Amino acid sequence: MSEYKIVTAALIVIGNEILSGRTKDANLQFLGEQLNDLGVRMRECRIVPDIEEMIIDSVNQCRAKYDYVFTTGGIGPTHDDITADAVAKAFGTSLERHPDAEAMLLAKYKPEDVTSARMKMADIPVGASLLKNPVSTAPGFRLENVFVMAGVPRIMQSMFKEFAHELIGGAKVLSASVTSYVPEGTIGMRLGEIQDDFPDADIGSYPFWNDGKPGTNLIVRHTNPDIVNAVCDKIVLMIRNLGGVPVDDNRPG
Amino acid sequence: MSEYKIVTAALIVIGNEILSGRTKDANLQFLGEQLNDLGVRMRECRIVPDIEEMIIDSVNQCRAKYDYVFTTGGIGPTHDDITADAVAKAFGTSLERHPDAEAMLLAKYKPEDVTSARMKMADIPVGASLLKNPVSTAPGFRLENVFVMAGVPRIMQSMFKEFAHELIGGAKVLSASVTSYVPEGTIGMRLGEIQDDFPDADIGSYPFWNDGKPGTNLIVRHTNPDIVNAVCDKIVLMIRNLGGVPVDDNRPG
Structure with missing residues (x-):
């Protein structure tokens, strides 16, 4: 425990x-x-x-x-x-x-x-x-x-x-990131639904501009690697459904 | 006022x-x-x-x-x-x-x-x-x-x-800095005396190492330029009395 x-x-x-x-x-x-x-x-x-x-x-x-x-x-x-x-x-x-x-x-x-x-x-x-x-x-x-x-x-x-x-630590937070050139405003609603499906996962959305092209870096954090992976899988599917391509997908381990 | x-x-x-x-x-x-x-x-x-x-x-x-x-x-x-x-x-x-x-x-x-x-x-x-x-x-x-x-x-x-x-500001804080290769521990007491002489001046002491040589960057802040200058003059005198040389002396312009 x-x-x-x-x-x-x-x-x-x-x-x-x-x-x-x-x-x-x-x-x-x-x-x-x-x-x-x-x-x-x-x-x-x-x-x-x-x-x-x-x-x-x-x-x-x-x-x-x-x-x-x-x-x-x-x-x-x-x-x-x-x-x-x-x-x-x-x-x-x-x-x-x-x-x-x-x-x-x-x-x-x-x-x-x-x-x-x-x-x-x-x-x-x-x-x-x-x-x-x-x-x-x-x-x-x-x-x-x-x-x-x-x-x-x-x-x-x-x-x-x-x-x-x-220092006596507790559960270590694992993090993963999925990056794509789908802007934040496009993924906002669907991402919120994924968050609702995994209420205790910490899903952060960080917009960026690369040569004037908007993109989003999504960071998933949780102590359980299976949950981190499950959230990332949903995010990758969401990005593809929105016509985007995950250009970077870093999972823990 | x-x-x-x-x-x-x-x-x-x-x-x-x-x-x-x-x-x-x-x-x-x-x-x-x-x-x-x-x-x-x-x-x-x-x-x-x-x-x-x-x-x-x-x-x-x-x-x-x-x-x-x-x-x-x-x-x-x-x-x-x-x-x-x-x-x-x-x-x-x-x-x-x-x-x-x-x-x-x-x-x-x-x-x-x-x-x-x-x-x-x-x-x-x-x-x-x-x-x-x-x-x-x-x-x-x-x-x-x-x-x-x-x-x-x-x-x-x-x-x-x-x-x-x-935004409606108040008195603007002016700052000056005096830098020397006299270490913090050497100037500590004298600097405290200068602070006591000018209790409402903000005198900050920031140690640094440059090529392994210890030095101190002293920052003087006050709304009144005359006080900033008076404190800096005392600091320059202190550094010289300790055998040091002020290598940088930036007063408010």
Whole structure:
């Protein structure tokens, strides 16, 4: 039965620079794909500025609602890195210097480079465990179901790979895609009927234009490969009945 | 006084494909930058799946909290396009066929291409006004402070440009950046002191590595150019005092 358990996650991206458009987030796409492979479904992403109360609210709303919560950003050595403190407050606790984190940072930096700003990165909420950072040493942390990671994609990815085995996923969502040059507006009704026949399949319709020619990419997602295939067969039949040709048909496995 | 009014916005990105990692959102960055130019600050972005209650909740929470709310995605002709209906429900109203939208769609399609799926795109919430879509005709709509747009970036951008003049911005945030090869951990404390001296300036610190050399990009944002310049001057002095050289110093023009 547990293979059909649905395990959910949310990502909270923290940083003014994402909201102003200066920096483009790259963490959602990476995490969405990685979690999917682990049987964890990304259900929501919130992008919030470096404002304490917004981080606290997002963390508390999401940790109550989803199995896992990930945050990226705001754990560096400068004044605008307020994530650790905000997460501590969300849990009603405070920061304390973690001896292992302190030892790692002291081992990394030359004595003249040991600044109080850098050592601040060893302060994590009481009760949290460290998340290793193979790229730049300064660790993230896990507190209950909340995983606090760096914002720089290369560092975040290396941290995630270190603890990914701790995540307990549910049923993995398999996906297939069928692409054709039949426009969305032409397949709309029939596709809705297929959706009605398979109410728990996730059928997504994504229009595209290729050299000015409209087409549709249909994505079918379900935990059961037989259902994915049955929906795809219906879609292929629908496309042919509408006089179209499936130009691409990718099934799971 | 109105030039110092703070006008805020949120973006709600609707679509399973963004959360699964299949598609990378490109709308936040565009809107963040465009709104900033208009004196509107993007304060939050939520990315939610094609689930009615999540769209309703996000719209209602955000429209109460921010001056403007923008949504992207889910207004096409297929069964998974549920945004118009969800927004109508968020406002406690329902959809009705809008005569102008209907006329535009009928003028666009050949009679044999007029499907009920396509005409569904003329159904918008009671009381909403249309947002023109110069690329693919099917309109978005505005209901009070909520602007509902297409998800395809090219279409969203063309829609936004049509109605951008309707937005009433406040004080425009000016930004400057100073870049150097002084690492974040070295400038952390001093930078915090500069922030303390200018508590209402937004000073962001963004580490980078260039050919393995660590550096920091400092972004200063404020509505008053004199304050932006004063903070940048302090930052340049700090970098020089730490033995560094500002390799890039971009002030508001």
